[in-house]
Amino acid sequence: MRRAFVASGWMMSLLAATASGAAPVCAPGTAEMPSMFLPRSEPAEIILDITWLIIGICAVIFIVMEGLIVWAIIRYRKKRSESEGGEPPQVYGSNPVELAWTVIPLLIVFVLFLVSARGIFEIDKQEPPPGSLEVTVVGHRWWWEFDYGDLGFVTANELHIPLTKDGEPQSVYLMLESADVIHSFWVPQLAGKMDVVPGRINHLWLQPSRAGKYIGQCAEYCGNQHANMLITVYVHTEEEFARWVENQQKEAVEDAAVAEGRDLFMSTACINCHTIRGTVADGTFAPDLTHLMSRSVLGAGAAANTPDRLREWVWDPQNIKPGCDMPSMKLSREETDRICDYLETLK
Numbered sequence: 001m002r003r004a005f006v007a008s009g010w011m012m013s014l015l016a017a018t019a020s021g022a023a024p025v026c027a028p029g030t031a032e033m034p035s036m037f038l039p040r041s042e043p044a045e046i047i048l049d050i051t052w053l054i055i056g057i058c059a060v061i062f063i064v065m066e067g068l069i070v071w072a073i074i075r076y077r078k079k080r081s082e083s084e085g086g087e088p089p090q091v092y093g094s095n096p097v098e099l100a101w102t103v104i105p106l107l108i109v110f111v112l113f114l115v116s117a118r119g120i121f122e123i124d125k126q127e128p129p130p131g132s133l134e135v136t137v138v139g140h141r142w143w144w145e146f147d148y149g150d151l152g153f154v155t156a157n158e159l160h161i162p163l164t165k166d167g168e169p170q171s172v173y174l175m176l177e178s179a180d181v182i183h184s185f186w187v188p189q190l191a192g193k194m195d196v197v198p199g200r201i202n203h204l205w206l207q208p209s210r211a212g213k214y215i216g217q218c219a220e221y222c223g224n225q226h227a228n229m230l231i232t233v234y235v236h237t238e239e240e241f242a243r244w245v246e247n248q249q250k251e252a253v254e255d256a257a258v259a260e261g262r263d264l265f266m267s268t269a270c271i272n273c274h275t276i277r278g279t280v281a282d283g284t285f286a287p288d289l290t291h292l293m294s295r296s297v298l299g300a301g302a303a304a305n306t307p308d309r310l311r312e313w314v315w316d317p318q319n320i321k322p323g324c325d326m327p328s329m330k331l332s333r334e335e336t337d338r339i340c341d342y343l344e345t346l347k
């Protein structure tokens with residue numbers, strides 16, 4: 001499905017959006033195809049406005065130039081006799097003409113520059129507006145970490161945010177960092193691309209205007225599993241979001257029925273890389289598993305989070321996501337099952 005997103009899906013959504021005059025063609029708030037032509041957040045709207053202006057100016061230039069070419073081809077066809085006009089008059093060193101084709105493009109470029117600069121300044125907020133939700137995004141090879149800071153929990157690959165209330169400046173303010181190489185955070189319906197660069201913090205804000213699910217991708221080649229760095233953003237109503245936060249804040253469920261799997265997990269190297277809050281597992285190298293079952297995908301979209309796929313993943317993640325930074329743990333099928341029984345309780 002994601003491969004379709006990258007190639008044909010992109011073209012289709014662009015065509016669909018263009019054909020419908022960029023009117024929303026999808027179910028409320030949700031587009032399976034992540035199209036920048038269906039913006040659902042202010043920065044994305046600003047970018048689309050600039051896009052249409054540039055497409056418009058380029059279309060006018062295209063039509064005028066093609067029109068002149070077609071006109072010249074018809075007007076000065078060779079078969080016309082000398083008396084009908086013959087060769088076009090040659091113009092040498094005409095100041096007005098040369099001035100025109102220098103000044104007009106310059107003006108056009110200047111207008112495009114001003115419009116783009118204004119858009120960039122409008123989008124580039126160095127400080128979060130009051131009441132914003134601040135989330136630190138850390139790009140890893142090849143998954144995303146979302147740290148909700150003051151709210152006290154960390155999750156992976158699926159970003160949950162509240163809908164912006166009408167007329168309020170509050171937004172979602174992202175601070176983007178990288179744990180390794182340069183990535184790029186891109187959810188086309190919500191905002192433009194923002195590079196995620198080691199050693200610095202970039203900012204991005206979202207002001208989602210419709211609840212729903214939005215898809216994005218790492219947009220900067222970052223190694224062999226770059227294409228498996230899916231970002232899913234869930235925009236919730238206020239109550240829904242509060243409920244989600246409340247659940248995430250809880251420590252991991254303790255279920256005596258899966259004590260065996262739990263002990264196995266806690267005595268395996270899993271705990272060096274993964275955190276499960278409320279247990280001895282406090283690794284920070286890999287996705288936090290405290291509420292693994294609240295996520296719909298594994299390995300940043302490499303597989304759906306179903307019981308079967310989870311078992312395959314824990315058995316050998318290299319089959320599902322070759323080259324990823326979780327090694328095959330060389331467990332037996334029996335051990336894999338026990339550990340997965342435990343993981344499945346982490347709602």
Ligand SMILES: [Cu+2]
Nearest residue numbers: 183218222229
């Ligand atoms: Cu990446």
